[in-house]
Amino acid sequence: MHVILLGPPGAGKGTQAELLAAANDLVHLSTGDLLRTAVSAGTELGLQAKGAMDRGELVPDALVLALLAERFDGAGPDTGFLLDGFPRNVSQAEALGQKFGEDAIEHVVHLQLDDEEILRRLLARGREDDDEAVIRNRLNVYRNETSPLVEWYRTRSVLRPIDATGTIEDVHDRVLRSLTRGTKA
Ligand code: B4P
Numbered sequence: 001m002h003v004i005l006l007g008p009p010g011a012g013k014g015t016q017a018e019l020l021a022a023a024n025d026l027v028h029l030s031t032g033d034l035l036r037t038a039v040s041a042g043t044e045l046g047l048q049a050k051g052a053m054d055r056g057e058l059v060p061d062a063l064v065l066a067l068l069a070e071r072f073d074g075a076g077p078d079t080g081f082l083l084d085g086f087p088r089n090v091s092q093a094e095a096l097g098q099k100f101g102e103d104a105i106e107h108v109v110h111l112q113l114d115d116e117e118i119l120r121r122l123l124a125r126g127r128e129d130d131d132e133a134v135i136r137n138r139l140n141v142y143r144n145e146t147s148p149l150v151e152w153y154r155t156r157s158v159l160r161p162i163d164a165t166g167t168i169e170d171v172h173d174r175v176l177r178s179l180t181r182g183t184k185a
Pocket residue numbers: 007008009010011012013014015016031032033035052053054056057058059060064084085086087088092121122124125138164165166167168169171
């Protein structure tokens with residue numbers, strides 16, 4: 001199974017990805033986690049990515065694609081994976097299609113949450129980039145650069161819209177149901 005988790009910052013992509021990957025025995029790849037690891041390890045790529053992350057902007061595509069290429073090395077068509085936070089714009093989606101084929105992705109789980117609840121969750125989390133001004137910038141970046149992917153995947157008939165309010169378990173149940181029943185947008 002090949003799954004993408006799409007949604008605004010703080011909608012719970014990382015949280016749901018862990019549960020879903022465990023339930024379906026999928027390789028979980030979070031570009032956010034990969035980037036944060038590179039930053040804390042002080043690699044050249046991490047140093048180049050840090051400024052954009054601190055400002056709540058997208059890291060340049062070339063860096064993200066280089067990071068993922070290492071992880072995808074050796075992955076065949078049968079390797080099940082779950083992409084958390086990637087793609088984040090149309091050009092990343094095109095790169096993914098070129099690597100695995102246009103029809104490789106079966107499910108795009110779209111977590112939907114309003115800005116007020118996002119702000120509440122992220123301020124409670126308090127990660128380095130969870131400062132109110134940076135969160136607002138991440139929301140703008142999501143609207144301008146990432147949200148066109150909703151239509152992109154809807155037209156490819158793989159979009160699964162999920163209400164991301166409620167408890168972590170409630171959201172997980174909704175995600176599982178959307179995959180097994182194939183609820184599409
Ligand atoms: P990410 O690491 O992807 O982080 P995120 O979008 O902020 O959070 P996520 O949606 O995963 O929320 P989470 O489950 O943690 O991105 C960080 C940065 O990396 C980006 O701003 C960008 O700079 C860069 N980046 C990443 N990928 C990139 C790419 N492909 N291209 C370019 N740049 C890229 O949940 C948030 C909080 O809510 C947690 O504290 C959680 O415990 C809580 N929570 C979750 N579900 C809940 C629920 N149901 N109820 C209550 N709280 C809940």
